Amino acid sequence: MESMRIECIAIGTELLTTRRLDTNSVWLAEQLADLGLGLRLKTAVGDRREDLARVIQTALDRSDLILVTGGLGPTFDDFTKEVFAEILGAPLVEDAGSRADIQAFYEARNRVPPPANFKQALIPGGAEALRNPLGTAPGVFWEDPPGHPGTRIILFPGVPREMKRMWVDHALPRLRSLAGRPVHTLRLVVAGVPESTLDQRIQDVRERHGHLDWTILASLTQVELLARGEDPAALDRARADVMPLLGEDLACIGGGNLEDAVLDLLKRRGETLAVAESMTGGLLAARLTAIPGASAVFLGGATVYSAQAKAALLGLDPGTLALEGTVSEATSRRLAEAVRAKVGATWGLAVTGNAGPGAEGDASLGAVFIALAGPAGTETRNLRLPGDRADVQLRGTAVALDLLRRDLIIDQKY
Amino acid sequence: MESMRIECIAIGTELLTTRRLDTNSVWLAEQLADLGLGLRLKTAVGDRREDLARVIQTALDRSDLILVTGGLGPTFDDFTKEVFAEILGAPLVEDAGSRADIQAFYEARNRVPPPANFKQALIPGGAEALRNPLGTAPGVFWEDPPGHPGTRIILFPGVPREMKRMWVDHALPRLRSLAGRPVHTLRLVVAGVPESTLDQRIQDVRERHGHLDWTILASLTQVELLARGEDPAALDRARADVMPLLGEDLACIGGGNLEDAVLDLLKRRGETLAVAESMTGGLLAARLTAIPGASAVFLGGATVYSAQAKAALLGLDPGTLALEGTVSEATSRRLAEAVRAKVGATWGLAVTGNAGPGAEGDASLGAVFIALAGPAGTETRNLRLPGDRADVQLRGTAVALDLLRRDLIIDQKY
Numbered sequence: 001m002e003s004m005r006i007e008c009i010a011i012g013t014e015l016l017t018t019r020r021l022d023t024n025s026v027w028l029a030e031q032l033a034d035l036g037l038g039l040r041l042k043t044a045v046g047d048r049r050e051d052l053a054r055v056i057q058t059a060l061d062r063s064d065l066i067l068v069t070g071g072l073g074p075t076f077d078d079f080t081k082e083v084f085a086e087i088l089g090a091p092l093v094e095d096a097g098s099r100a101d102i103q104a105f106y107e108a109r110n111r112v113p114p115p116a117n118f119k120q121a122l123i124p125g126g127a128e129a130l131r132n133p134l135g136t137a138p139g140v141f142w143e144d145p146p147g148h149p150g151t152r153i154i155l156f157p158g159v160p161r162e163m164k165r166m167w168v169d170h171a172l173p174r175l176r177s178l179a180g181r182p183v184h185t186l187r188l189v190v191a192g193v194p195e196s197t198l199d200q201r202i203q204d205v206r207e208r209h210g211h212l213d214w215t216i217l218a219s220l221t222q223v224e225l226l227a228r229g230e231d232p233a234a235l236d237r238a239r240a241d242v243m244p245l246l247g248e249d250l251a252c253i254g255g256g257n258l259e260d261a262v263l264d265l266l267k268r269r270g271e272t273l274a275v276a277e278s279m280t281g282g283l284l285a286a287r288l289t290a291i292p293g294a295s296a297v298f299l300g301g302a303t304v305y306s307a308q309a310k311a312a313l314l315g316l317d318p319g320t321l322a323l324e325g326t327v328s329e330a331t332s333r334r335l336a337e338a339v340r341a342k343v344g345a346t347w348g349l350a351v352t353g354n355a356g357p358g359a360e361g362d363a364s365l366g367a368v369f370i371a372l373a374g375p376a377g378t379e380t381r382n383l384r385l386p387g388d389r390a391d392v393q394l395r396g397t398a399v400a401l402d403l404l405r406r407d408l409i410i411d412q413k414y
Numbered sequence: 415m416e417s418m419r420i421e422c423i424a425i426g427t428e429l430l431t432t433r434r435l436d437t438n439s440v441w442l443a444e445q446l447a448d449l450g451l452g453l454r455l456k457t458a459v460g461d462r463r464e465d466l467a468r469v470i471q472t473a474l475d476r477s478d479l480i481l482v483t484g485g486l487g488p489t490f491d492d493f494t495k496e497v498f499a500e501i502l503g504a505p506l507v508e509d510a511g512s513r514a515d516i517q518a519f520y521e522a523r524n525r526v527p528p529p530a531n532f533k534q535a536l537i538p539g540g541a542e543a544l545r546n547p548l549g550t551a552p553g554v555f556w557e558d559p560p561g562h563p564g565t566r567i568i569l570f571p572g573v574p575r576e577m578k579r580m581w582v583d584h585a586l587p588r589l590r591s592l593a594g595r596p597v598h599t600l601r602l603v604v605a606g607v608p609e610s611t612l613d614q615r616i617q618d619v620r621e622r623h624g625h626l627d628w629t630i631l632a633s634l635t636q637v638e639l640l641a642r643g644e645d646p647a648a649l650d651r652a653r654a655d656v657m658p659l660l661g662e663d664l665a666c667i668g669g670g671n672l673e674d675a676v677l678d679l680l681k682r683r684g685e686t687l688a689v690a691e692s693m694t695g696g697l698l699a700a701r702l703t704a705i706p707g708a709s710a711v712f713l714g715g716a717t718v719y720s721a722q723a724k725a726a727l728l729g730l731d732p733g734t735l736a737l738e739g740t741v742s743e744a745t746s747r748r749l750a751e752a753v754r755a756k757v758g759a760t761w762g763l764a765v766t767g768n769a770g771p772g773a774e775g776d777a778s779l780g781a782v783f784i785a786l787a788g789p790a791g792t793e794t795r796n797l798r799l800p801g802d803r804a805d806v807q808l809r810g811t812a813v814a815l816d817l818l819r820r821d822l823i824i825d826q827k828y
Contacts, residue, residue: 016452016454016455017444021437021440022435040459043458044455046455051454055455075609075610075613075630076613076620077629161801274723280700281703281704281712282699282700285696285717286694286700289694289717289719289807290803290807295719300716300718300719300722300724302727304714305709305712305715306712306714309713309714313756343722357706
């Protein structure tokens with residue numbers, strides 16, 4: 001059987017600018033893959049009615065399943081449903097349940113719905129409204145629309161949170177019967193190793209298990225190695241072959257990222273962490289506290305973006321600081337030790353550096369000093385990180401977390 | 415004159431099946447905008463010949479300028495040029511200059527080119543080869559291809575570094591003459607107002623200036639109002655009409671976001687800021703320090719994720735804290751005042767709350783307390799924020815920044 005043609009359409013002028021990436025389609029592609037369904041193509045189109053109409057017409061001509069995100073809102077530039085209804089010759093009809101949901105949504109917030117919001121309760125005749133528990137825009141499920149038997153169309157709101165919830169509540173149950181054999185994924189997260197090094201290291205294993213679908217995904221903070229296949233036993237064999245090649249570079253198996261690995265290790269050891277951040281300005285703490293349950297082991301820290309804060313919050317001596325330089329190995333060491341002692345954590349982790357835009361005193365752009373103070377003493381790393389300000393800050397947090405992770409996986413306690 | 419229809423096509427299965435994003439098209443969109451050219455839509459398609467052929471055929475039927483990235487490499491699944499050549503009925507011909515470039519590329523690295531690599535020197539007859547100084551895949555510029563007079567096609571390699579260089583070297587000089595009248599943008603950033611409220615408030619102005627292209631972009635932290643048009647005077651008139659409706663809700667005009675607005679106001683007033691974060695866990699500081707030059711006014715802060723850290727870094731009394739609750743108005747007030755006094759900043763801004771996943775002691779999910787301590791005393795806000803953990807944390811930073819912003823725009827100093 002010819003495989004199903006599936007495409008995603010993301011609607012919104014902002015998706016064509018640099019301000020916003022279409023992450024909805026990426027997420028949907030992953031969900032489809034879990035069902036053993038492949039996405040064939042995806043399109044992003046602006047809020048121009050004429051362009052949207054062309055894209056929708058093309059999709060109806062070539063695809064069996066069309067997943068659309070965006071353009072369901074209450075404002076003048078939201079007209080996804082109108083365009084579908086027009087092309088397919090089905091008038092929009094108010095859905096009583098959706099109207100009641102919108103009314104209830106506002107009442108729960110002690111507000112009166114603006115009249116324009118009821119526009120969202122209009123659904124193409126013959127289609128099914130999908131309830132949105134997180135917002136006011138219902139989705140739409142449309143099977144066998146006029147002139148297109150066998151086609152399925154699902155319209156989701158563009159807000160990622162709402163789209164994801166509605167995928168789980170409504171789309172998944174309706175698509176499950178279409179799913180082929182489920183595809184399983186082996187996911188290994190590696191830290192502290194460049195993508196090309198990892199690629200070379202695993203090349204033989206990858207070729208030996210060539211029937212699997214291998215991917216390496218590098219980001220600024222870690223590298224993910226993915227293998228997909230229908231046979232779980234084949235994935236287990238590949239995993240057994242690849243694991244010895246990763247050694248201490250392996251941060252996670254299955255879910256999670258570098259920061260989850262660090263928090264999990266701390267929990268398992270019953271230890272705690274405090275951080276002192278200069279160059280990363282709170283980002284290291286923010287990455288850790290983005291994880292639910294971080295509070296069990298992450299006690300907090302100081303964002304010491306000025307000499308003033310280094311003295312006030314962590315008691316560093318301004319004279320010594322001036323002498324040693326704010327961006328220096330000595331200062332990173334003092335910060336790590338001070339935050340550890342002051343907060344009373346097992347580990348103190350500190351980052352100083354210059355993320356740019358220009359050189360800063362003696363510190364060249366990208367110069368980074370990381371220190372980890374622990375029960376057995378303090379170690380430091382001096383690095384030169386590439387990229388722009390955001391890159392250097394993010395890479396800095398990754399190097400710091402990985403330094404701690406490597407200390408934590410040493411099994412024996414001191 | 416009808417504006418030029420421009421689309422981007424990104425080729426590569428990895429853009430569909432994984433978490434890799436098509437950043438090439440985002441970059442190209444920005445370059446086009448600088449030329450006053452708007453991207454109408456973008457497509458990502460995998461390395462399946464049949465799908466690629468459909469996408470290319472559709473693009474030829476609807477667009478005047480087609481920018482394609484990827485599929486120019488030497489391997490079996492690279493066939494962008496072949497498909498274009500086939501559809502347009504122009505045979506591939508070896509380009510002598512490209513062959514010499516490939517030879518030289520390998521010689522410079524003391525290697526012999528694999529024979530397959532010379533496939534990259536094949537160019538559709540009638541098209542122009544574009545040299546690639548950073549790799550072995552030349553690009554292609556094709557003006558008025560057979561059957562499509564007035565159409566321009568540019569093929570770039572998928573490697574972002576190579577694509578960007580070839581844009582500058584080859585595409586820009588060839589497209590500059592197309593740059594019609596530049597399109598100007600009026601951008602107003604509004605904080606503390608829901609999207610639908612803003613939409614209602616400006617509806618009349620929007621209709622009165624209906625010849626402009628209006629867009630509203632809402633995120634969790636702010637709402638952007640955009641109007642685009644060729645006539646700067648018309649944008650000025652729209653701006654004059656819309657500004658009185660925004661009042662103190664207006665955070666930025668032109669570039670920047672809420673955090674830039676706060677930093678700019680502090681700079682203009684010669685004042686400084688320190689933050690104390692519990693629920694937002696460093697994210698408030700990270701958003702501020704992401705902006706170059708933040709250090710001039712942002713002194714730092716304390717991420718007080720535990721009672722221990724609240725006591726150690728900011729001197730809060732553990733007994734009082736236990737009595738008043740870590741998530742409470744009283745504690746947010748103490749934190750703001752403590753960080754302000756300790757760091758010696760003009761303003762101390764604190765956030766406590768419960769971002770979930772569940773309720774935490776007495777604090778229901780989404781309960782947030784924000785306090786701003788300043789020269790004239792301390793004010794607080796109690797809120798209930800919707801969404802998941804990441805949403806509540808991010809919204810919390812926005813409410814905090816907006817509270818400070820509104821105090822800073824009051825003109826007189828105390």
